[in-house]
Amino acid sequence: MCRLLYVKSKSEFSITEHLEKFAKMSKNSKEYQGHGWGCAYLLNNEWAYYKCLKPIWEDDLSNFNKTRLLIAHARSAFQDKDIAIENNMPFYDSKYVFVFNGELRGVKINSPGNIGAEKIFNFIKRFDKGNMLMAIKKGVQIINKRTSYVKAMNTIITDGDKAYVSSLFNEEEEYFTMRYKKDLNYIIICSEPYPGETDWRAIKNNSTEVYQ
Numbered sequence: 473m474c475r476l477l478y479v480k481s482k483s484e485f486s487i488t489e490h491l492e493k494f495a496k497m498s499k500n501s502k503e504y505q506g507h508g509w510g511c512a513y514l515l516n517n518e519w520a521y522y523k524c525l526k527p528i529w530e531d532d533l534s535n536f537n538k539t540r541l542l543i544a545h546a547r548s549a550f551q552d553k554d555i556a557i558e559n560n561m562p563f564y565d566s567k568y569v570f571v572f573n574g575e576l577r578g579v580k581i582n583s584p585g586n587i588g589a590e591k592i593f594n595f596i597k598r599f600d601k602g603n604m605l606m607a608i609k610k611g612v613q614i615i616n617k618r619t620s621y622v623k624a625m626n627t628i629i630t631d632g633d634k635a636y637v638s639s640l641f642n643e644e645e646e647y648f649t650m651r652y653k654k655d656l657n658y659i660i661i662c663s664e665p666y667p668g669e670t671d672w673r674a675i676k677n678n679s680t681e682v683y684q
Contacts, residue, residue: 487536578620
């Protein structure tokens with residue numbers, strides 16, 4: 473049960489500034505979020521990636537460049553298992569970058585991947601025929617039907633332009649409700665508001681939306 477962050481702006485912003493807030497939030501979470509972390513950001517219109525097995529709050533966050541788009545993930549590994557750098561998110565391919573937070577029990581899908589989140593990413597992509605919003609809706613619907621119990625299944629997928637955000641949970645509403653804040657110049661989507669901030673809106677449960 474991890475923490476997710478997505479930031480997009482029309483003008484460049486400090487990656488470090490947002491990661492420091494994300495790190496503080498992750499450190500103070502009621503769930504341990506210290507099984508490594510990772511991020512992806514646009515640099516000269518190309519994706520750059522970073523992953524580390526340290527807790528985000530113990531890593532040096534001062535050396536990142538500025539960007540107009542950032543997506544990050546702080547990991548809380550299920551049952552403290554499979555802690556390896558290749559299991560850190562974001563997961564990505566040539567088109568999409570993906571982060572996930574949740575817990576599913578008794579999942580019956582056939583999809584490649586080392587851990588459940590990677591399998592979900594690959595499963596959703598099967599349905600992408602040029603419309604990722606519909607692919608997520610269909611993928612989530614099928615996974616939900618083929619799972620004994622979905623505690624939560626929150627995902628953010630970005631193509632570098634749009635963020636496709638899916639939220640589904642059946643307990644711990646306060647913990648699993650994602651929030652966002654936006655104006656004409658930027659949007660931030662996160663697992664919870666930044667520390668000390670209150671001007672965030674809730675993303676509805678059982679919803680899949682596009683944010684631009």
